[in-house]
Amino acid sequence: MKFSRYISAGLLAATVAGFSSCSSDFLDENYTTGFSTQYFETPEGLKALTLSLYGHVRWWGGYESQGYNQLMMGTDEFGIGTDGSNEMWLTYDVRMAPTWVGVNGNTGTNAAIWDELYFGIASANTIISKAGMIDDEKVRNQCLAHAYFLRGFNFYMLTSQYGRCVLQTEPAEGVVRSFEVTTPEQCWKQIISDLTEAYNLFDGEDYSMAGKGVTWTKATAAHFLAKALLFAASERNDSWNSSLKTEYLNKALEAANYAISARSLEKDVIDLYGNWTGINCDIEQSDEILMSLAQDENFYGRTTMRNPGAFFNPQFSNFANSTLGGMRGCLTGGKDFQRFRPTEYTYSVFDNVNDARLWKSFATVYGTAVEYAGDEKTGAPAVHIGDPSVVFIINKKNDHTYDKFNFGSKRYQTDANFVDEAGRLAAGGRVQERNGESTFGNAGQPIIHSWILYKDGKYVGDKFGNQTTNPYQSHGANMYCGISKHTCGYLNAFAGDNGSRDVIFARLGETYLIRAEIKVRLNDYSGAKSDIDALRRRGAWHEGENRSYYVDGCYASASVCPYVTARDNNVAANNGWNLGMNSYYLSNPDLDVTYASTENEMTNWTWDNLPAEDEEILAKLGVSSQFDRALNFILNEQTRELAGEFVRWEHLSRTMTLENRAKKLNPDVLNFDAKKHYLRPIPQTFIDGLLHPDGSNLSQEEAAAWQNPGY
Numbered sequence: 001m002k003f004s005r006y007i008s009a010g011l012l013a014a015t016v017a018g019f020s021s022c023s024s025d026f027l028d029e030n031y032t033t034g035f036s037t038q039y040f041e042t043p044e045g046l047k048a049l050t051l052s053l054y055g056h057v058r059w060w061g062g063y064e065s066q067g068y069n070q071l072m073m074g075t076d077e078f079g080i081g082t083d084g085s086n087e088m089w090l091t092y093d094v095r096m097a098p099t100w101v102g103v104n105g106n107t108g109t110n111a112a113i114w115d116e117l118y119f120g121i122a123s124a125n126t127i128i129s130k131a132g133m134i135d136d137e138k139v140r141n142q143c144l145a146h147a148y149f150l151r152g153f154n155f156y157m158l159t160s161q162y163g164r165c166v167l168q169t170e171p172a173e174g175v176v177r178s179f180e181v182t183t184p185e186q187c188w189k190q191i192i193s194d195l196t197e198a199y200n201l202f203d204g205e206d207y208s209m210a211g212k213g214v215t216w217t218k219a220t221a222a223h224f225l226a227k228a229l230l231f232a233a234s235e236r237n238d239s240w241n242s243s244l245k246t247e248y249l250n251k252a253l254e255a256a257n258y259a260i261s262a263r264s265l266e267k268d269v270i271d272l273y274g275n276w277t278g279i280n281c282d283i284e285q286s287d288e289i290l291m292s293l294a295q296d297e298n299f300y301g302r303t304t305m306r307n308p309g310a311f312f313n314p315q316f317s318n319f320a321n322s323t324l325g326g327m328r329g330c331l332t333g334g335k336d337f338q339r340f341r342p343t344e345y346t347y348s349v350f351d352n353v354n355d356a357r358l359w360k361s362f363a364t365v366y367g368t369a370v371e372y373a374g375d376e377k378t379g380a381p382a383v384h385i386g387d388p389s390v391v392f393i394i395n396k397k398n399d400h401t402y403d404k405f406n407f408g409s410k411r412y413q414t415d416a417n418f419v420d421e422a423g424r425l426a427a428g429g430r431v432q433e434r435n436g437e438s439t440f441g442n443a444g445q446p447i448i449h450s451w452i453l454y455k456d457g458k459y460v461g462d463k464f465g466n467q468t469t470n471p472y473q474s475h476g477a478n479m480y481c482g483i484s485k486h487t488c489g490y491l492n493a494f495a496g497d498n499g500s501r502d503v504i505f506a507r508l509g510e511t512y513l514i515r516a517e518i519k520v521r522l523n524d525y526s527g528a529k530s531d532i533d534a535l536r537r538r539g540a541w542h543e544g545e546n547r548s549y550y551v552d553g554c555y556a557s558a559s560v561c562p563y564v565t566a567r568d569n570n571v572a573a574n575n576g577w578n579l580g581m582n583s584y585y586l587s588n589p590d591l592d593v594t595y596a597s598t599e600n601e602m603t604n605w606t607w608d609n610l611p612a613e614d615e616e617i618l619a620k621l622g623v624s625s626q627f628d629r630a631l632n633f634i635l636n637e638q639t640r641e642l643a644g645e646f647v648r649w650e651h652l653s654r655t656m657t658l659e660n661r662a663k664k665l666n667p668d669v670l671n672f673d674a675k676k677h678y679l680r681p682i683p684q685t686f687i688d689g690l691l692h693p694d695g696s697n698l699s700q701e702e703a704a705a706w707q708n709p710g711y
Contacts, residue, residue, distance in 0.1 A: 040126055043134045050127055050143040053150045054210055054294060056120035060646070061293035061305050061503035068311055068339070069108045070161060070680065071646040074672070075658065076665035077346045077639055081315055081338030082466060082478045092671040098684035098711050111683035113161060117154040118168065124151035125171045142209065145201035149221050152194030156228055159187040160650045163236075163679040163708055177691040181705050185240040188232040192248075195225040199255065205262055213285040213292055213502065220290045222259040223511050226252040230518055235656040236678060249518050256515040263287050263508050265538055269360050270434070272509075273485040276501055276553030278560050284502050291506040295499065299492040307499040309487035309553070310335035312644060315478035316366070316390070319409035319465040320449045322380070323368045323389035324577055332564045332574060333489035333554030335497065341480045344459045345665040346643055349613055349636050352394055353588055354598035356547075357539040357640055363484040363552060364583040366390035367428055369573040372448075379417075380410040381446050385576035388428050388441070391418075392481035393452040394587045401589040403456050408464040409449040409479055418450035424586040426548035428579030430555075438548040438585070438593050451479055483644040489558030494570050496563060501553055509535055509641050513634060520630045525607055532634070533603045535641050540602040544595050550582040607633075620664055631655060653678050676710025 039045035060067035072078060073089035080090055085106035088095040095101035100109040127147035134140040151169075158165035164182045167190050202218035209215045229252035231237070233245045241248070264287050266272050275283050279296050295305050310329070315338040317328040329335040342362075350358035368389040374382035383389050393402065408416040423443030426432055431439055453461045465479025488501035516531040541547060555578040558564040564574055585591065605611050607630060610618070614636050623632050638651060652658035658678060662669040687706045690698050 040130060041133070043136075043139070046127055046130055046134060046143055047139065049123055050146045051209065053120065053123060053127075053146055054214065056116075056123065056150065056154075057291065057505065058293050058295070058305070059116050060505060061295075061308060067108075067646070070110075070113060070649065072340065072644065072648050074662065074669060074677075075648045075652050076661040077343060077643055077648050078340040079343055079462070079666060079668040081341050081480070082318075083315075083338050086339065090668050092669065092673065092677050094671075096677075096681065098681040098687070098707060100683075109683075110162075110680050111685050113680075114158065114165075114683050114686060117158050118166075120154050121151050121168055122172065124148070124154070125169060129171050138203070141201045141203065142206075145198050145203075145221070146209070146216060148194045148201065149198035149216055149224075152191050152198060152228070153224055155187060155191045155194065156224060156231075159184065159191060160231060160653070161680045162682055163187075177689055178693045179690065183240075184237055188228065188237065191228045192225070192232065195221055195228055199225050199258075210294070211285075213289050214294045216291065217262075219259040219262040219508075220506070222255040222262075223290045223506055223508075223514075226255040226259070226511065226514050226518070229255065230514055231650075231654050233521070234654040236654050245521075249521050253515065253518050253522070256511055256518060259290070259508065259511045260515065263290070265508055265512075265534065267538065268542070269357055269539060270551060272504070272507070273553070274360055274551040275556075276488070277556040278490050279500050279557075281557075286507075288508045289504055289506075290508060290511070291504075293503040293505055295502055297490070297500050299498040299500070305499050305501075305503065306337075306497055307333070307335045307488055307491055308501055308503050309333065309484065309499070310337045310497075311339040312483040312486065314338055314341075314480045314482055315465065319411055319479045320366075320390050322375070322411065323370065323372050323383055323448060324366065325370045325573060327495040329495050332491055332495055332558045332561070332570070333487050333552075334577075335491075335495065338478055340483070340644065341462070341477065342483065342643070343666050343668075344453075344461060345617065346639060347394055347453055347461065347481070348397075349617060349639050350394075351602070351611060351613055352396060353591060354541065354601040355536075355539055355640065356541045356545070356598070358394065359547065359550065359582050359584050361483055361485055361643065362392070362394070362481050363487075363550070364392040364394065364481055364587075365425070365428070365550070365579060365581050367577045367579040369577040375410070378410045378414045380448050383448060385572060386429050386579065388425060388445075388447060388579060388581075390449040391420075391425065391447045391451070391583055391586070393450070393583055394481060395453050395589075397454045397457055397459070399454060399589070400457070402452060405450075407450045407452045407455065407460070411449075412465055412479075416448075416450060418447050418452075420445045420447065420586065422589065424589055425583060426581040426585065428581050430575075430578075430580040432546055432549040432581050434546060434549050434551075435544045436546050436549070438546050440548075440585070449479070451481065453481075484552040485644050487553040489554035489556070489564065489574070490561040491558075491563060493563050494566075501557075505646055507645075510638075510645075510647060513638055513641065516637075517631065517634050520627065520634070525630065528630070528634075529607070532637055535637065536602040537599045539640065540598040541596070542599070543597040546595070547584045548581055550580055552578070554578050555580065617665070621660055622664075632657065632661075635661070673710060676708065679708045681711040682707055 069086045069089040085103050124147040127143055131140050131144050164184050164187045166179045198221040205217045207215040229248040233248040266288050313336045316324050316336045365388050368383045368385055368387045372383045374380050405418040406415045410416050423440050425441050427439040427441045451464050462477045465477050488499035490500045492498040512531045516528040519528040558574045564570045614633050659674045687703050
């Protein structure tokens with residue numbers, strides 16, 4: 001959304017939220033032209049501060065040292081490419097400690113999360129304490145609703161990560177260094193109280209504060225209230241929640257019911273992610289979006305967002321620089337930070353024939369952005385702008401069609417020799433249409449950079465690319481098929497770092513899965529199936545769809561971005577690499593071309609007879625009881641629906657399935673210790689700053705009481 005239009009005025013107020021006053025000796029200068037905290041003594045100041053709360057959540061989608069790793073890494077879904085900036089979030093090695101050991105400036109730390117969230121809590125506390133000065137009841141309630149929501153949300157994020165936190169609910173006067181040690185029970189009850197207050201104060205689905213797609217509403221509060229109640233009733237809190245589980249689950253069901261009744265799912269996931277055409281386009285106002293991290297073309301400030309899709313891309317500039325150009329990344333929209341490499345589980349959990357979400361969430365074909373004369377030494381053929389040069393085949397384990405070929409990038413795997421013998425690869429050049437006819441390229445076309453999921457019945461998706469001296473090293477492969485949900489072609493420069501696309505942080509698709517789990521826990525398996533099927537039906541191929549069609553947020557937005565359209569060669573490159581096609585029929589080599597709906601196939605399952613992909617995964621996990629099967633099926637469905645959407649770690653930690661799923665489904669999770677890694681270490685910088693009320697230091701035992709077990 002238009003961040004500067006809706007929110008920037010409020011950010012000016014936020015800049016003074018961290019100061020107790022603006023005195024004449026501040027930097028030895030008289031500060032006479034700006035705001036002081038006295039501004040918050042006025043209705044106008046409180047309304048500006050309320051608007052500024054949206055700036056606090058932008059932080060989650062900024063640089064990776066802030067929001068990405070702690071929410072998604074170290075689970076069953078992602079390994080890393082060859083960039084080890086945040087490897088400790090994946091492997092749980094000794095660097096994940098109270099005093100975080102960073103690799104470089106991109107390393108995210110536990111202290112960064114902790115400190116930033118209390119900045120937002122301070123602003124919320126100010127609004128709550130002073131809202132009585134606003135005479136207009138509607139405006140007062142709107143401000144209070146936002147403040148209670150943001151405070152509850154921040155306490156939720158802290159407690160879900162750390163297990164407990166400081167419950168600062170009053171504006172701090174000066175520097176406060178003495179706090180009471182809290183329990184998880186106290187924290188969850190405070191979160192539930194704050195989110196309940198917000199839920200009751202919000203006036204339905206009123207988008208007037210910051211515009212549709214950005215404004216928090218009653219449905220937003222309901223979504224997070226349902227999540228908080230479910231978390232409090234889940235396995236990680238079994239030490240105290242036994243007498244409250246049923247009450248919490250029923251309240252969670254009520255909250256989820258409201259959100260689902262007040263909002264609606266998009267009819268197709270393409271209209272959530274694929275059809276992003278630029279700043280403030282239609283999909284940023286989707287009714288399904290409950291919270292977004294709003295961005296526009298203002299590429300400056302501490303919450304500036306790096307190109308949001310860049311973290312999920314393979315390292316094009318390394319393995320495919322010859323055909324995609326020498327810049328880092330797949331040109332505009334494709335900066336290749338290669339932080340999140342999907343695991344075998346993440347690919348294989350999909351039905352690659354009937355589940356369209358696989359093909360609408362992953363980019364499987366890239367074209368040639370520059371003319372390439374070929375290389376006699378490696379045998380790489382000449383390719384021309386617009387020819388497909390990077391192709392990912394997402395096949396199944398029992399497919400042996402391509403066993404005779406060698407795969408990889410010609411730069412590293414010089415024996416790579418894949419040829420599309422049967423002409424199963426869709427025709428490129430943006431000729432595919434969403435509901436048009438599937439058309440195909442020439443038979444016998446060689447592909448200079450080719451990747452496959454299974455070969456000879458074995459998973460080989462982590463074997464390609466990497467360093468020339470060790471091209472088949474499994475850990476850290478830099479050539480893989482990446483998630484495309486967050487791609488953004490409207491950047492601050494051609495192949496620039498900073499993006500302008502809103503990042504969806506919460507949406508109704510997750511609410512459906514939350515409600516399904518609540519129903520399972522309340523023994524309503526039929527109702528849970530209905531909620532799951534609403535998503536599976538939406539995620540199916542629909543009648544008349546061209547299964548060769550592909551769209552993401554790069555091509556159309558780059559076409560109107562002044563930094564891309566400024567030079568003719570940039571336009572040619574943009575046209576050459578994003579071809580609007582996928583590898584669906586190449587990945588399903590025995591499937592006839594079809595335009596039939598797969599909604600029936602996607603909903604044809606029972607709790608006793610789950611889809612084949614799920615039965616295989618559940619067997620690997622060793623789960624057999626009705627509840628465990630249902631819970632893990634829902635977690636599988638979360639991957640299919642929500643992979644790359646900032647929620648995975650909390651759900652696996654909440655359900656205490658993190659150890660089993662991560663260790664059995666992600667070979668890169670090397671050092672997980674269940675005695676401590678279900679919680680993050682509380683920052684030592686915080687503990688070291690604590691004092692008794694009289695100013696004396698804490699004893700070693702008192703300081704240790706603040707830290708989580710095992711750290």
